[in-house]
Every structure is written in C-alpha cells, then in structure tokens.
Amino acid sequence: MDAISVIRAKRDGGRLTDGQIDWIIDAYTRGEVADEQMSALAMAIFLNGMDRAEIARWTAAMIASGERMDFAALPRRTADKHSTGGVGDKITLPLAPLVAACGAAVPQLSGRGLGHTGGTLDKLESIPGWRALLSNEEMMRVLGDVGSVICAAGDGLAPADKKLYALRDVTGTVESIPLIASSIMSKKIAEGTGALVLDVKVGSGAFMKDLAAARELAATMVGLGTDHGVRTVALLTDMSTPLGRTAGNALEVRESVEVLAGGGPADVVELTLALAREMLDAAGLPDADPARALADGSAMDHWRRMISAQGGDPDAPLPVAREQHVVTAPASGVLTALDAYAVGVAAWRLGAGRARKEDPVQAGAGVELHAKPGDTVTAGEPLLTLHTDTPEKFDYALAALDGAVEVAAPGTDFTPSPIVLD
Numbered sequence: 001m002d003a004i005s006v007i008r009a010k011r012d013g014g015r016l017t018d019g020q021i022d023w024i025i026d027a028y029t030r031g032e033v034a035d036e037q038m039s040a041l042a043m044a045i046f047l048n049g050m051d052r053a054e055i056a057r058w059t060a061a062m063i064a065s066g067e068r069m070d071f072a073a074l075p076r077r078t079a080d081k082h083s084t085g086g087v088g089d090k091i092t093l094p095l096a097p098l099v100a101a102c103g104a105a106v107p108q109l110s111g112r113g114l115g116h117t118g119g120t121l122d123k124l125e126s127i128p129g130w131r132a133l134l135s136n137e138e139m140m141r142v143l144g145d146v147g148s149v150i151c152a153a154g155d156g157l158a159p160a161d162k163k164l165y166a167l168r169d170v171t172g173t174v175e176s177i178p179l180i181a182s183s184i185m186s187k188k189i190a191e192g193t194g195a196l197v198l199d200v201k202v203g204s205g206a207f208m209k210d211l212a213a214a215r216e217l218a219a220t221m222v223g224l225g226t227d228h229g230v231r232t233v234a235l236l237t238d239m240s241t242p243l244g245r246t247a248g249n250a251l252e253v254r255e256s257v258e259v260l261a262g263g264g265p266a267d268v269v270e271l272t273l274a275l276a277r278e279m280l281d282a283a284g285l286p287d288a289d290p291a292r293a294l295a296d297g298s299a300m301d302h303w304r305r306m307i308s309a310q311g312g313d314p315d316a317p318l319p320v321a322r323e324q325h326v327v328t329a330p331a332s333g334v335l336t337a338l339d340a341y342a343v344g345v346a347a348w349r350l351g352a353g354r355a356r357k358e359d360p361v362q363a364g365a366g367v368e369l370h371a372k373p374g375d376t377v378t379a380g381e382p383l384l385t386l387h388t389d390t391p392e393k394f395d396y397a398l399a400a401l402d403g404a405v406e407v408a409a410p411g412t413d414f415t416p417s418p419i420v421l422d
C-alpha cells in the first residue's frame, strides 16, 4: 500500500476501501505517511466527501490508533457532552458539576481553543492553581470522589486524531462533515462514556453555518455513537450570536460561577439545563431535577470540590485584563444582530485565543456584551467592553467587529432565535 494511491483514489472521487483506510490511519500515526500527504488526502476528503461506511471505518481506525478507557467499575452511570464549538460556549463549566450533583458521573475530556472558538481547558486554567493535565489514576480518583472531572485527553487516546486535527487546522480542512464527525466520535468512543449528548452548533460562530449541514453532522455522529454502543443524542443549538454575555477565559469562568450560584444569563441557564436533562435521561436518571440542583447549591458545591481536587482555588480572584476599551451602540433602537463569528475573532485577537498551538493565551482577555439581540440600546451607551493586556491589539480587534452590529428603528418587532433549534 502507498499513500499516493490512496490520495489519488479520493482525489478522483472514488471510495476508500477498508484496507486503504486502516493502512493510512495507522501509517500516519506511526509517522510513515508525511503531513503533506495526509494534508492532500484531507483536502480530497473535504472536497469529495465520504459515505457512511467510509466514515464508520475511518472512525474505527482512529479509535484503534490508541488506548480505550473503561468506566465500568464506577458505581455511577457515565454521561458526557461535546459541543462542536462556538463563541462564549462556557456550558461545560456549570454543566459537568450540575450533572454530577444529580447522580451521574461526568468524565469530561476537553480541548483548548484554536481559531475563533474558545476552549474549556483555557478557560479553567484562568483559575489559579487549576491543572488540566491529570494522570489516568488522578482522573479516576476525582471522578470517583466528586462525580465530575474536566481534563485534557491523555496522549494515548485517539492519537491519530490529535495529529490530524492539528494538521486540518492549518490546511483549511476543518469544516468537513466526515472529518469533524470522525474526529469528535473517535475521542468520545475511545473515552468509554456510556452516554453522550452532542451540542451541534449552527450559525456564523459555528463550523456548520446552516441547519441542513448541522442536521447531517448530527445524524452522522449519532449513528457512529449508536453503532459503538454509546447512547448518543444531539441537540441543534443557535450560534448566530455569542452564548451569554462574555467571550474570553476568566470572563467566562466568572459567568459560569454566576450560573452555578443561581443567576447568570438566561440563554446560558436554558442551554445548561436542556443539556443536563438530556445527559441525565441518557444516563438512566430521567427523574433527576437539574433546576433544583442549581437552586439548592448542590451544583455549586460539586464545582468547588471539582476545582479544588484539580489543584485550583475556587475562592481566588480571577485574573483581570490590564486595559479596557468600550464600544458604544451606533444608534438607538432594537439590537437585531451581534455576530458570533465577529465577536469570537475579536476575543481571539485581543489575546483570548491562540494563532498557533504553542501560543499562550491571556486569562483576562475577551469581549463583554452589554446587550443581546432583542434588547433596546441607546446611541452612545456601552454595547461591548474589550479586555486585553496588549492594548496595541484594540484596533485589530475593532476591525473584526466591523459590520457585526445591527440596530433597527425603536419599537421594531424582533424575536431573537431560540437557543435550542431542534
């Protein structure tokens, strides 16, 4: 077998055989197939797609590239959630301890942000002392003691995806249904969760810009999970505007703690509860009441224990960026658009995200929203606050926000998109 014949087969619109898929994934993981060859194949897949059987085999080969975890010995049923990525998407932070407080075990292996979407680990690392890197034994101990753990996936889990995802990120091959579905599901199946809830984002700030593409991605992932014995469900949720009122690392931790304290923005609370109900249902706990666990402080108690168990101080003040810049509303009236992608890029340019894998992120950087679509705004009043330690980046971030805001005449009848679309 050789890489060139596999690339040619997909370049010319053909199907890859099981043997070709198994060989290329294994040879790429071992370093026998070069990055430039895998980039060419990823682009051929991006352009010509894969059928369901090819996607299933590709996913199985990525799972087989590394180790598999097993939570069968835990006394609680496991449930996990995965978001396909968005702006201001801090939901994992309140969700994991909330679902643990309701009786399920939540082994949440999470990632870092790359590009305009934020990463759960970067957010949590703004809490002084908190550690994302745990050994398998530490992870199992926190999961057993607290009921939830949020940490980085170990190097042994789906190593083919680790290499391929980094390559796709720099070769313009991320937004492909076969490649996204196999990337996410290989990690989640290898992780060994019993139930999985997928939050498939739709809109400008998501990889899938329209509902039809998001539906196809969701159906592909649900099929893969089900075939591997994982109870998998998917919600399609809106990502046309940022979730909540913050995009950035420490800013989003602060907002998550507000939700755990019984407050926080209505959209974040609504989506956290919707996903919690799905996770609890999939874990065989349909009668658990997540709204009550938010209200009675038990979710907050689990959060504090989870953060402490991973070396963090839940009472430590969160980092604040050195400089702020206020953007005011351009007109008076009803805010009808505040574009998620533009806000994500602005937060990234301010230092909340990284351009390359090895770049550091600024804990305090990001964007704070003072209004959401549907709110009434007044010309000259604060609409956004930009936060950064590197004020020379303000102009660059402001350029990303060009055209991101739309204000309609006062009194215009406007209903914002619901959070859960399907």
Ligand code: URA
Pocket: 084, 085, 165, 174, 179, 180, 181, 183, 184
């Ligand atoms: N998240 C992943 O883990 N993989 C993708 O391809 C896209 C989002």
